[in-house]
Amino acid sequence: MTGPQLEDLRQRELITQEQYEHIKPILTGKIVSVFYELRTLLYLGILLFSSGAGILIYQNIGQIGHVLALSGLTLLMLACFAYVTLKRQPYSHHSVKPPSPYYDYVVLLGCLLLVSVLGYAQFQFNLLEGNLEWATLTTAVIFFAVAYRFDHVGILSMAITAFVSFWGIRLSIVNWAAGDFFTSRQLYVTALVLGLSLTAIGSWLDTRKIKKHFSFTYQNFGFLLYFAGCLVGMAAEDIPYGWFVLLIYAGCAAAYRIAQWKKSFLFLLYAFLAAYIATTVWLGDLIFDQHEVLWFLYSIISCGALIFFVVKYRHYFKQ
Amino acid sequence: MRFSFAYDRQQLANLKVVKECRLWLKDGWITAESFERLQQTFPSACYHPNIMIRLLLFIATLLALAGVLGILGLMFHSLSEDLIFAGLLVYGGLGWWAAEKIFIGRHHYKSGVNEALIYHGCGFIIGGVAGLADGNEHVLGITATVVFAFAAFRYLDLLSTACAIGSFALTLFYELYQVEALRTFIPPVFIIIFLALYGLARRAKQQDTQQWWHHNLVVVEALSLLLVYAAGNYLVVRMLSEELLDLDLAPGDDIPLAWFFYGTTVIIPLVYLYRGIRNKDVVMLRVSLLALAFSVFTFKYYFSLNRPELTLTSAGVVLIALAMWLMHYLKKVRNGYTRESIRSSRWAAVQAEALVISQTLGGTQAQSGKPFGSGTSGGGGAGTEF
Structure with a gap:
């Protein structure tokens, strides 16, 4: 929008004088926010510093001594948590504005250091021998607590990731892309159950109006796990895959409901991709394997129908 | 009608107004009733x-x-x-x-x-x-x-x-x-042509009073500035010279006009930064930050002390300190700059940020064998291609 257009809106009394005066300097670039630039700088700084310091300590470990290094890390972590605890705002079910711009980053740094400390303890002293999964679970619990207490979505993602990995699933987009989503195939049942639970918990908390801005994270992880679990289950061929096709369709129905309710259409995209893959595999086995022409017709008709449907019933998909 | 873009002008104009106003509504600048009226005043059939x-x-x-x-x-x-x-x-x-x-x-x-x-x-x-x-x-x-x-x-x-x-x-x-004879002149020609293109894009942006092509022109501006910088960057020029001009450099040798490219590597980002801050030109400001990072990388690449961990740590400290100082300095609006997010409620941005953070920093849990799980070094690994 341009300055004259804004002026026009004011003259037609579509916006008040007050609103006009608030918007005008921002629209014309009189006031410029460097919010994201500064946050990027800070984030890069923390990334560089934590990697560099990590290598530095690791290399000079002979001189510093492991105990000293570990205590240093622990102290730094405690300092982070002390800072955020001192500066904390009262807990609220809603989103809480951080008291200072770097508050969120201190929370993050503290949690990252916790991971480092635990990893270090395990690596150097084998402190957690045989209890690694319990350490992961503890981390998850602490992260959940931190995420809720200090209102940090990033930590919530980390908490869910840790929690899921306690069950043996390494959940990360990087692993997923590398096709290394589940370390073992039998895990798809676990993934299904976890996916369902996460989505359900997220939705339930949302209806209870507890940290509504966290719901997306729960549901996102939940749907990803659920659909990925179904697809892996299809490929595993322990059970007739028709069951998984049905499960995917059920998941699609849920995704459609939640997408409508939360206006979050990412889930719909997951659902479409999963359902499309499942249906295609199924139909392929059933009919198409004889004629390649059928494949082409199928892709034209199925996708054409989908486009038609989405465009025709556009008001269902409005944000 | 003059040849122009393919969309219906009135419909698109209305859509753009409503789109902008929806952001205002999300940011809490206007009330829901105002938005409702705006939406009715500017109906759009655009899908x-x-x-x-x-x-x-x-x-x-x-x-x-x-x-x-x-x-x-x-x-x-x-x-x-x-x-x-x-x-x-x-x-x-x-x-x-x-x-x-x-x-x-x-x-x-x-x-x-x-x-x-x-x-x-x-x-x-x-x-x-x-x-x-x-x-x-x-x-x-x-x-x-x-x-x-x-x-x-x-x-x-x-x-x-x-x-x-x-x-x-x-x-x-x-x-x-x-053309054999023109090869050495590739960098200056690039600098001149893309500076000209940048100028043209700026002019076009001013003439495009309805801002139909605004975003396209921003892309042209940013890419032109990046290309001007790349053409003057020592690392890019040297790499390409070695690859394509079969320049065989013995240790101690340097490319022709090395002093010029050292100069441009330093000066261009600083000029961008100055002009960006001075004119409150966000495009230039962001490009200048990218360029600065890549200049630092260039010098580290050729004059390395072979202590990457020290570089990482000190760069991290400098960046953290700089960011914290700027955040403190811009507590109140100075020269039109503010640290506050004036478009605060961009929910999507918050989610994306959380995702990036958890994927790059916290992706690994306490797993044995990896003492420092979060050791991804995010150096200035920008591409060197044109």
């Missing part, structure tokens, strides 16, 4: 779904087109090569025609279907022409530039804009490279 639906439609359209292509392939695969290339050309053109008549005619504006048809069309038209010209590189380069520029202009498409600039730069480089 412009949200990003996820767009992606879905985009993928679906590509899949459907793959089916169409498969059937056409089965029907025509026995034709002669030239006929097939001509067919590709026609097919690409038909794609554009379908985008215009069927979808834009029904007020699709960046709906996902449009983009799929347009990119598909670009690919086949360029491929068809290149095939007919026997893969002649001059024809390929020029066709790609023209076709992408046309798509960018006609459909206001940002990716096409970037592709047009990219193909233009590649073509220019290739043509200069063909």
Whole structure:
């Protein structure tokens, strides 16, 4: 929008004088926010510093001594948590504005250091021998607590990731892309159950109006796990895959409901991709394997129908 | 009517007003009632779904087109090569025609279907022409530039804009490279031409009072500035000289005019930074930060102390300190700069940030064998290609 257009809106009394005066300097670039630039700088700084310091300590470990290094890390972590605890705002079910711009980053740094400390303890002293999964679970619990207490979505993602990995699933987009989503195939049942639970918990908390801005994270992880679990289950061929096709369709129905309710259409995209893959595999086995022409017709008709449907019933998909 | 973009002006203008106002509503600058009235005052028939639906439609359209292509392939695969290339050309053109008549005619504006048809069309038209010209590189380069520029202009498409600039730069480089005598002048020619292009984009932005092409021109500006910087960057010039001009540098030797490129590597980002801050030009400011980071990387690359961990740590400290100081300094608005997010409630941005953080920093849990799980070094690994 341009300055004259804004002026026009004011003259037609579509916006008040007050609103006009608030918007005008921002629209014309009189006031410029460097919010994201500064946050990027800070984030890069923390990334560089934590990697560099990590290598530095690791290399000079002979001189510093492991105990000293570990205590240093622990102290730094405690300092982070002390800072955020001192500066904390009262807990609220809603989103809480951080008291200072770097508050969120201190929370993050503290949690990252916790991971480092635990990893270090395990690596150097084998402190957690045989209890690694319990350490992961503890981390998850602490992260959940931190995420809720200090209102940090990033930590919530980390908490869910840790929690899921306690069950043996390494959940990360990087692993997923590398096709290394589940370390073992039998895990798809676990993934299904976890996916369902996460989505359900997220939705339930949302209806209870507890940290509504966290719901997306729960549901996102939940749907990803659920659909990925179904697809892996299809490929595993322990059970007739028709069951998984049905499960995917059920998941699609849920995704459609939640997408409508939360206006979050990412889930719909997951659902479409999963359902499309499942249906295609199924139909392929059933009919198409004889004629390649059928494949082409199928892709034209199925996708054409989908486009038609989405465009025709556009008001269902409005944000 | 003058040849212009493909969309209905009034409908699009209304859509843009409502889109902007929706952001105001989200940021709490206007009330829901105001927004309601604005929406009624500026009705738009444009079909412009949200990003996820767009992606879905985009993928679906590509899949459907793959089916169409498969059937056409089965029907025509026995034709002669030239006929097939001509067919590709026609097919690409038909794609554009379908985008215009069927979808834009029904007020699709960046709906996902449009983009799929347009990119598909670009690919086949360029491929068809290149095939007919026997893969002649001059024809390929020029066709790609023209076709992408046309798509960018006609459909206001940002990716096409970037592709047009990219193909233009590649073509220019290739043509200069063909002439032995001109090879050494590639960097200055690039600097001059892309500075000129930057100037043109700025002029065009001012003349485009309705801001139809605003975002396209921002892309042109940013890419031109980056290319000017790349052409003056010592690392880029040296790498390309060694690769393409068969320059064999003995230890201690340096490329011709090395002092010039050392100078430009330092000066260009600083000029960008100064002008960016001075004129409150966010595009230039962001480009300058990227360029600065890459300049630091350039010097570290050639004058390394071989202590990357020290570099990482100290760079981290400097960045943290700088960011914290700036955040403190900009507590109140100074010279029009503020640390506060004036577009605060961009929910999507918060989610994306959380995702990036958890994926790069916290992706690994306490796993044995990896003492420092979060050891991804995010150095200035920018591309060196033009």
